[in-house]
Amino acid sequence: MTSIIERTVLFADLRGSTGLYESLGNAQAAAVVTHSVGLMVQLVDHFGGRVVKTLGDGLMAVFEQPQDAVDAADEMHEAIERIVENEPRSGKRLPALKLQIAMSHGEVVELQGDCFGDAVNVAARLIDSAGDDETLSTEQVVRRLEEQHRGRFRSLSQLQLRGRAEPVHVLRLEAKRFGETVATLFEGTLPNPTPDSIRLVWLDVERILSAPDMPAVLGRSAEATYVIEDSRVSRSHARIERHGGTFQISDLSYNGTFVRFLGQNEFVSLRRGSCTLHGRGVICLGAAPNDPTAPTVQFEVLTPPDTVRGGAFAAG
Numbered sequence: 657m658t659s660i661i662e663r664t665v666l667f668a669d670l671r672g673s674t675g676l677y678e679s680l681g682n683a684q685a686a687a688v689v690t691h692s693v694g695l696m697v698q699l700v701d702h703f704g705g706r707v708v709k710t711l712g713d714g715l716m717a718v719f720e721q722p723q724d725a726v727d728a729a730d731e732m733h734e735a736i737e738r739i740v741e742n743e744p745r746s747g748k749r750l751p752a753l754k755l756q757i758a759m760s761h762g763e764v765v766e767l768q769g770d771c772f773g774d775a776v777n778v779a780a781r782l783i784d785s786a787g788d789d790e791t792l793s794t795e796q797v798v799r800r801l802e803e804q805h806r807g808r809f810r811s812l813s814q815l816q817l818r819g820r821a822e823p824v825h826v827l828r829l830e831a832k833r834f835g836e837t838v839a840t841l842f843e844g845t846l847p848n849p850t851p852d853s854i855r856l857v858w859l860d861v862e863r864i865l866s867a868p869d870m871p872a873v874l875g876r877s878a879e880a881t882y883v884i885e886d887s888r889v890s891r892s893h894a895r896i897e898r899h900g901g902t903f904q905i906s907d908l909s910y911n912g913t914f915v916r917f918l919g920q921n922e923f924v925s926l927r928r929g930s931c932t933l934h935g936r937g938v939i940c941l942g943a944a945p946n947d948p949t950a951p952t953v954q955f956e957v958l959t960p961p962d963t964v965r966g967g968a969f970a971a972g
Contacts, residue, residue, distance in 0.1 A: 664725040664761045664797055665771070665779040666705070668696055668732055669714035671788070671928060672753045688739065689713055692753065695735045703728040708771050716780075718771055722761055722800045729757045729791045729829065737789075754928070756786035761796040778824060781817040785892060787906040788929055791829040798827050812871050814879060815892055823879050854896065854903050854933065857954040858884055864958065871897040873908075874941065874953065886951040888942030894926075896933070903957055906930040911942035914950075933957055 670692055676685035696715055700707050705719040705728060719725040736755045760782065762775030778794060786792045798809045808830045814823035853866040856874075863882060865872050872881035877891035884893070890909040897904055907913035907926035916923035917937040923945050924931050936956045943950035 659766045660763055661766060662762065663718040663720065663764050663771070663775070664722045664759055664800075665764065665775045666700075666717045666719065666725045666729065667711075667714065667758045667779045667783045668717075668729075669711070669756045669783055669786075670736070670753055671713070671756060673713050676753070688753075692736055692739055695739070696732050699728050699731045699735065703731075708769070716771075716776075718764065722759075722797045723802070723805060725759050725797070726791075726793075726801065726805065726829065729759065732757065733789060733791070733831070754788040756783055756788070756928070757791040758783035758786055758793070759791070759797050760794040761800060778817065778820070781819060782815075782824070782826065784818060785815055785826070785908050786928075787895075787908070789831075793827050793829060795825040795827065812895070815873070818891070852960055853958045855956045855958055856882055856939075858882070858952070865896070867898050871895050874939070875908075882953075884941060884951050884953065886942065889951055890942070893941050894939070903933045904930055905933055905939065909942065912944075913942075914940040914944045916940070916945045 670689065673685065673689050676688055680688070693710055693713065693715060697707050697710070700715070700717040703719070703724040704721070705717045705724060708716045708718060717725075717728070719728070733755055736753055739753065758779045760775045760779040762773065762778075764771045764773040764775050782792050782794070792812070793809065798806055809827040810830060812826045812828055815826045817824055853864050855862065855864045861882075865881070869881065873892050873895050874880060874882045874884060874889075875891050875893040876883065876885060876889045880892065888911055890911065893907075893909040894913045895906045895908055897906070905913065905915065905926070907928055907930070913926040914923050915926065915931055915933070915937060918935055923940075925944070933955060934957055936954070938945060939953040939955055940947075940950040941953070945952070
C-alpha cells in the first residue's frame, strides 16, 4: 500500500573506511564498519526512527519528530568517536572514521518499506555538501524544533544542490559537547591581533570578506559568494567560515581543495576535510598547486590595520 506522510529524513555516511581496509585488512575493517553501522541502526531505533535501508557505509532513516532525528544525529557522532578512540586493532589505533549526516523534512511517499519524494532527494544530495563530522539540515527541520534547540544551528545560507534548480537554505548543527565541528588539519601561528577579514584574489577579481559575509562559498555556481569559472571547480566547491577568531576552509567538492601557505613547499590536501587559514597563501580548487593550470585563489588573512590599508599582495 502507498501512503503519503510527513517525516524527517536522515542520511548518514561513514567516510574513511578505505583507510581501515588498507591498514587493518579486509576482515577486521569489515568488522569495524559493520559494528559502526550497527550502532547507528540501534540509535535510530532508540530515538523512535525507522531505518529505511542501509547503504554500505551508511544508512537512510525517517523520524516522525525532527527533534528525535537531531538527538539521533548527536549520538551517532559520539558513538563513532568512541569507536575510533576505544577500539585499537593490532596494537594500533584506528585510522580516522568521519561521519556525515544530512536531514530534511517534508512529505514522503512510503511504498513497500521504501521512501520517496522531494525530502528524500534533498537529504540525499545535501550529504554531499557535509564536511567531516558535520550534520547539515534544511530550514524545514529547524523550524519545527522548540526554540531552545534552534540556537544550536548556524545558517550556511543558500546552497546549490546537485540536480536541483532552486538553492536550499541549509544550516549546520553545532557539536553538542565538543565545541566546533570543523577539524583543524594544519597547525600554525595565528597573527595577533585577531584577524577580522580575508582577502581573496582570482585573476583580476579581488574581494575582502569579513564576518558578516560568512559563511562564504567558493564555486562555479552563480549563487556562490565568490565565483570561479573553471570546469574543475564544483558548483559549491569550498566554504570559508570564521570560528573563534580564525578563518577555516572546508572542502565540499569531488575533485578536492588544496591549500599552500606562503614560504612552504608542501600543501594541505582537503578532501571533505578542513583547515585553518592564516597568513598568506593559495587555495587551489579541483587541482593541486603543482599543476600550473590549477584554478588558484590567493588569500590573505587580514588584521584590522591590514584591512584599512588594503592593496594587492603576492602569495609566493
